[in-house]
Amino acid sequence: MGFFLVMKAEMVRTFIIMRRYWFRTITGMIIGYAILLMFVLGVMANRQVVEQSIQDMTRGQDATNWALGFIIGMFAFGIIGMFTQGLQELAQSGQLEQLCMSPHGLVTNFMARTVVTSISNILTSALMIWLISRSVKGTLHADFVPTVTLLALTYSNLIGFGFMFGGLVLVFKQTGQIAMVVRLGIFGVPVLASERVEQLPILLRIGAHAVPVTDAAICIKYVLIQGQMAVNDAGEEVFRSVFTHPSFYYLLVNCVFWTIVGVACFRLMEDWSRSKGTLGAY
Amino acid sequence: MSSRYLVELDHVHKAFCTRHFLQRDEDTGKRVFYKKRTVHAARDVAFGIQPGEIFGLLGPNGAGKTTTVKMISGLVRPDRGVVYVDELSVEKKRLEILKRVGVVLEGTRTSIWPLTPLENLVYYGNLKNVTGRTLKERAKQLLEFIGLKDKMNIQVRRLSRGEKQKLAICIALIADPPVILLDEPTTGLDVQSSRNIKDKIIEMTREQGKCVLVTTHDMHVAQEICDRIGIIDKGRLIACKPTEHLLELFSDLVFEIRLDRLPPHAELSGIPGVRNVEFLTEEGVPTLVVWVEDDAAKLSEALYATIERLRQGRYLLRGVTQRQQTLENVFLRLTNTAPTADSAPREGESAETKQE
Numbered sequence: 346m347g348f349f350l351v352m353k354a355e356m357v358r359t360f361i362i363m364r365r366y367w368f369r370t371i372t373g374m375i376i377g378y379a380i381l382l383m384f385v386l387g388v389m390a391n392r393q394v395v396e397q398s399i400q401d402m403t404r405g406q407d408a409t410n411w412a413l414g415f416i417i418g419m420f421a422f423g424i425i426g427m428f429t430q431g432l433q434e435l436a437q438s439g440q441l442e443q444l445c446m447s448p449h450g451l452v453t454n455f456m457a458r459t460v461v462t463s464i465s466n467i468l469t470s471a472l473m474i475w476l477i478s479r480s481v482k483g484t485l486h487a488d489f490v491p492t493v494t495l496l497a498l499t500y501s502n503l504i505g506f507g508f509m510f511g512g513l514v515l516v517f518k519q520t521g522q523i524a525m526v527v528r529l530g531i532f533g534v535p536v537l538a539s540e541r542v543e544q545l546p547i548l549l550r551i552g553a554h555a556v557p558v559t560d561a562a563i564c565i566k567y568v569l570i571q572g573q574m575a576v577n578d579a580g581e582e583v584f585r586s587v588f589t590h591p592s593f594y595y596l597l598v599n600c601v602f603w604t605i606v607g608v609a610c611f612r613l614m615e616d617w618s619r620s621k622g623t624l625g626a627y
Numbered sequence: 628m629s630s631r632y633l634v635e636l637d638h639v640h641k642a643f644c645t646r647h648f649l650q651r652d653e654d655t656g657k658r659v660f661y662k663k664r665t666v667h668a669a670r671d672v673a674f675g676i677q678p679g680e681i682f683g684l685l686g687p688n689g690a691g692k693t694t695t696v697k698m699i700s701g702l703v704r705p706d707r708g709v710v711y712v713d714e715l716s717v718e719k720k721r722l723e724i725l726k727r728v729g730v731v732l733e734g735t736r737t738s739i740w741p742l743t744p745l746e747n748l749v750y751y752g753n754l755k756n757v758t759g760r761t762l763k764e765r766a767k768q769l770l771e772f773i774g775l776k777d778k779m780n781i782q783v784r785r786l787s788r789g790e791k792q793k794l795a796i797c798i799a800l801i802a803d804p805p806v807i808l809l810d811e812p813t814t815g816l817d818v819q820s821s822r823n824i825k826d827k828i829i830e831m832t833r834e835q836g837k838c839v840l841v842t843t844h845d846m847h848v849a850q851e852i853c854d855r856i857g858i859i860d861k862g863r864l865i866a867c868k869p870t871e872h873l874l875e876l877f878s879d880l881v882f883e884i885r886l887d888r889l890p891p892h893a894e895l896s897g898i899p900g901v902r903n904v905e906f907l908t909e910e911g912v913p914t915l916v917v918w919v920e921d922d923a924a925k926l927s928e929a930l931y932a933t934i935e936r937l938r939q940g941r942y943l944l945r946g947v948t949q950r951q952q953t954l955e956n957v958f959l960r961l962t963n964t965a966p967t968a969d970s971a972p973r974e975g976e977s978a979e980t981k982q983e
Contacts, residue, residue, distance in 0.1 A: 347756065354753035362741050365782075439736030443798070446700055447754040448725040454754065619704040622643055622668075622694065 347449035351457035359461055378473055381412060382480055412477045413569060414562055416470050417499070417535035421558045422528050423466055424503040427459055428511030429524035436518070442625035451615055452608060455511065459504050467496060474569075491568045491587045498600050499561035505603030506531075506557045512607075512614030516623060535562035540592075557603050560592040567592070632675030632711070633838040634699055634806055639708035641669040641694055641862070667862035668694035669705065674857050674867050676838045678805065681828065683853030683870075684842040685958055691862040692842040693732070696808045699840065700730045712806055726756065729799030730808045737795045740784040744775050744794050747783060748801050755802040762801075769797040773827055789820030796827065807831070807839045813848050821845075825852050846955040850874075856954070860962045874952050876960075881950040882930065884915040887943035894940055900929030912945065 363370045435441040444454045510527065513520050535558050542553045542563070553559045567573060568587050575585040587593055618624040647662045668691040676682040684692050697703040698710050701721040710717040712724045731737065738747045748766035752758070757765065770779045773793045778786060783794065792812065799807055809828065813821040829852055832839050843849055849856055850870060857867040866873060889906045895915075905916040915937075919929040937944065 350753050350756065350758065354750050358739065358742065358746075358750050361746060365741060439732070440739065442702065442730075442732050443737055443751065443754070445702060446725050446728070446730055448722050448756055449754065450722055616704075619702065622641075622697070622703045624702050 348453050348457050351447075351449055351454050352460055355458050355461040359465060363465075374469055374472070377469075378476055381415065381473060382477060386481070411536065412481075413474060413566055414536035414538065416474055416477075417558065417562050417565060418532040420463075420466055420470055420499075421503055421535065422532040424459060424463060424500070425507050425510060425524070425528045425531055427462055428455070428504075428507035429514050429520070429528065432511050432514045433518065436626065445625040452508075452611060455508070455611075456504065459507065460500075463500050463504075467500075488568055488573065491573070492565070495561065495564050495568060495587065495593075495596075498596050499558065499565070502557040502561060502596065502600040502603050503531075505600070505605070505607030508607035508611040509603075512611040515611075515614050515618040516621060518623065531556070531558055534558050538562035538566070543591075554595045554599070557599055560596040560599060563592040564590060564596055631677055633678050633713055634840065635675040635711040636672050636695070636698070637709045637711065639669050639672045639695075639698060639705045639710060640667075641691075641698065641703065641705050642667045667691075669698070669859075670862040672708075672859070672862070672864045674864060676806075676840060676855075678838050679832060679836045680854045681832050681839045681841060681852050683849040683856040684840060684859060685844075685846070685849055685856060685954075686842075686859035687962055690859045692859060693810055695859070696730065696732070696810050696840065696842060699806075699808055700728050701725060726802060727804050728806045728808060729802065729804040730810070731792075731795045731799045731812055732810045737798055738783045738791060741782060743780050743782055744770060744786070744797070745779040747794060748797055751798045752801045757802050765801060765803065766797075769800055772830075773797050774823065787820075789816050789823070792816060792820070792824065793827075796824070800831070805837060807837050809839065809841045811843055812841060813843065813845055821848070828852055846953065846958060850954040858958060858961050865961050866957075870954070873957055874954060876952070876957055880918060880921055882917045882919065883909075883948050883950055884917060884933070884937070885909075885945040885947075886913050886915060886937065887945065889913040889915070890937065890940055890942060895933065895936055898929060898932045898936065900925035901933060904933075916950075 432441065435444065445451050447454055510520070510524055514524065534556055538553075538559045540563060542550060542559060545553060564587050567590060573584055573587055574582045577583050615624065643666045645664045645666065647664065649658060649660060650662060651657070652659050652662065666689075672691070672695060674682070684695060686692050694703055698705050699712065699717065701717050701724060704718065713727050715724055717724050738744075739750065742750065745766055748769065749762060752762040752766060767776070767779070770776045773796060775790060775793055775797070778790065783791060786794070796809070796812065799809075812824055812828070816824065825848060828839060828841065831837050841849070841853065853870050855867065855869050856873050858865050858873075866876070868876075889908075892904075895901070895904050900920045900922075901917055902920060903918040905918075907914045907916060915933075917929070917933055919926050934944070934947075
């Protein structure tokens, strides 16, 4: 109940600010689209200078693959940022103290806050993916159920991870730069994530699966770009649901793991922060 | 704990550790690689606040006022002792207690500036579990009560500092909590805004029976609105009394005797019970200021003896008054930052300067 109440309040607040600053909202979206499109077109036009692994991007399909990874990366970057830089900004503005003093609890407040921001991110990102895909003549297979399921799992995976960093920021206000490095890392992973992860040495493979966006990006690309079509032993393309894809199970495990670890870590840190006297303060 | 208090601190202790690297040591002047310092924000602090009472918490910077407020609101956990709100332990029932406490911490930063005051109140109301029509009606009532009704649809960033402060108070009141904690509510405000906020604090306490804790540096605010005052210094509560009792604390110690001329120092030396004498010329009237012992018997002996010496010297007595204490004087005396009888100028030391 409390969660939905806070979510409603956050939605109203976000909507009012978007509407009140409509020019900033629209120009932000146009600039985002233009930058991304120029980036993709730039890579396509200069295939000799980019690495061999992405040379075949002249194909619209692969360019979309790359752009999709970029957008998932941006999404992840944004969510982790809400828990790191976002928390610091809230502390600076004094709003964090009020959130900490809300009877719903800080975890519920933050969860609702990220859900609302993520919904608005997903909507704008979906629009951008579609526009980019149209612009470079790529194709997207928007299968509703798997797409929504995967986005929800990716989201909860990321917020679990974000909560862990958010907890650190609650106690140590100077983790901002480290958090930025982590955000950049999380941003880069979806761009490079592919099924070739399985060919990595065992330790690297475990590390790659433990990162919250690797399997999420593989699954989303599999649904949206490959249309859930896999090549069988006979070399034929056959439909194989994403729900049977190994990365989907890694994503599920990852999701449970990071949500439990992240929220537990955040609560512990919140508690420690109260003892240290830094809760809500900048 | 006593059930007559809505807020009670039961021997609360809080210390903060700060770690310093490569800093110069204050004692030796040498640079040290690592030093851990402990700052005591609350040492055995114990007081209670009744419903319908305004309690003022005064203290110099870093004395532990804000920490005390934060401990009551659950933002800081005490190392020892228990804080009770409405008979519930803050430690055990923190989320429950947050429904009963409204806090203004450095108010102007609380509100969301792109939103209007009404939108701010609706947003924070939801966060504090107030919903629907009740919330909107309460928000409008509060804006009217505080005097922001005309500006309820103007973005907060366009409001003045005083108006933002008023809005912060409304935010603290939106869930209608019985306990209000105001951390320096009038700091940085002009006289009119400060007056207005003081009136509103009195109004909500007297009319709505709220229990209010105010921390402030402004002695006039404290003297004017507080029923009881606690003075905190270096984390220790050094006084906690009703305001009028606090004002009486030192008033019996200093007497001003107006004369036709000032006597030489030697004439008044060695009077039993007199701790110090000082000579002033106030508005052209020679005045003798006498500090006497804080003891009823010694006090009258000292005064009789002083007047007897003056009579023998044929000085014309133009009046004797007891120096009225202000809260500021009491505060300075208690926190040892004002000249006391002991630290006041000794006989003859600065008499000329003072007379000038």
